[in-house]
Amino acid sequence: MVYLGRWNYDFPDHSTMINYATENVPGAPDAPQIGDIIFTSSAGGRVTGRTDVGCTWEFKTATDGLTLDPPDQTCHNPTLGYTYTTTAWTVQVKGDRETESITALSHHQDADYVFTLAHGARTRVPEDDPDVAGAFEGTWSFNGPRRGTSF
Secondary structure (H helix, E strand, O other), X not given: OOOOEEEEEXXXXXXXXXXXXEEOOOOOOOEEOOOXXXXXXXXXXXXXXXXXXXXXXXXXXXXXXXXXXXXXXXXXXXOOOEEEEEEEEEEEEEOOEEEEEEEEEEEOOOOEEEEEEEEEEEEEEOOOXXXXXXXXXXXXXXXXXXXXXXX
16 A cells, blocks of 8 residues: 555745644643554555554545544543644545645633644655654744633
């Protein structure tokens, strides 16, 4: 299957919103998406995706890609410290390029918030590629949350 293997998010581009997610949290900044997913075969021609934060997702194959199946799969993200339920996730692959869209609910103490990644893009990488980090080299800075923002 063309989907199998490791896929890293491409460098986020805020001007095009590629690999930037939005959340309906008042004042929350758009969130760049980084990390990888490994797609493997599972029973019945299905595909399992495992992310770098330890979440496991099940997909069914369709004529034009992968679709999260069943919908409403939940995972706890230990990096961010909250749980979220993915309600829709589609994946398309052309060669070594993958595009995707994700809709989820992030569960917080005060409310659930809609998380949307409308324009996800990834590139297939070898299982062991020490040079892949070069795509993410550069200057990064943390400016902190905007005043009045709570996470």
